[in-house]
Amino acid sequence: MADSNPETHVIDFRAAEQLLAARDPRGAVKLLDSVIAAHPENTAARLLRARAFFAAAQLRPAQLEFELVLEREPDNAFAHFALARTLERSGQTDRATRHFRLAAALDPKPEYLEAADFDSRN
Numbered sequence: 695m696a697d698s699n700p701e702t703h704v705i706d707f708r709a710a711e712q713l714l715a716a717r718d719p720r721g722a723v724k725l726l727d728s729v730i731a732a733h734p735e736n737t738a739a740r741l742l743r744a745r746a747f748f749a750a751a752q753l754r755p756a757q758l759e760f761e762l763v764l765e766r767e768p769d770n771a772f773a774h775f776a777l778a779r780t781l782e783r784s785g786q787t788d789r790a791t792r793h794f795r796l797a798a799a800l801d802p803k804p805e806y807l808e809a810a811d812f813d814s815r816n
Contacts, residue, residue: 703728703729703732703733706725706726706728706729707725707726707729707738707739707742709725710722710723710725710726710729710739710742710743710746711742713725713746714742714745714746714749717749719745719746719747719748719749719750720746720750722742722743722746723743723746723747723750723752726739726742726743726746727743730743737763737766737767740759740762740763741759741760741763741770741772741773741776743759744756744759744760744763744773744776744780745776747759748776748779748780748783751783753780753783753784754784756776756780757777757780757781757784760773760776760777760780761777764777769800770800771796771797771798771800771801771803771806772797772801774793774794774796774797774800775793775794775797775805775806775809777793778790778791778792778793778794778797778809779809781793791810791811794806794809794810794811795810795812797809797810798810798812
């Protein structure tokens with residue numbers, strides 16, 4: 695393993711972004727594990743790892759990471775939206791609807807508004 699220093703962690707983070715973009719979420723998770731071990735407070739790394747878990751269909755770890763991000767950044771619309779997608783995929787539709795609506799309330803992007811389905815009676 696390379697020296698554990700901030701520069702290495704930045705490189706690993708950027709490489710993980712590239713791996714996720716190249717559809718290698720498991721490789722991204724591997725790189726991010728060391729970054730998060732050294733910097734557990736790094737919300738950006740946790741959000742990227744949550745996205746990688748989701749892409750790898752590891753829904754429970756994705757859910758836990760998205761929830762941790764939201765504990766630190768409760769106004770993060772993307773994290774609410776991504777958590778909602780994760781909950782939806784794992785069959786937790788009521789909880790998913792709540793987070794879709796929070797995402798849309800925080801950031802009225804068309805995709806968030808559509809997912810929030812404010813017209814339904816739930």
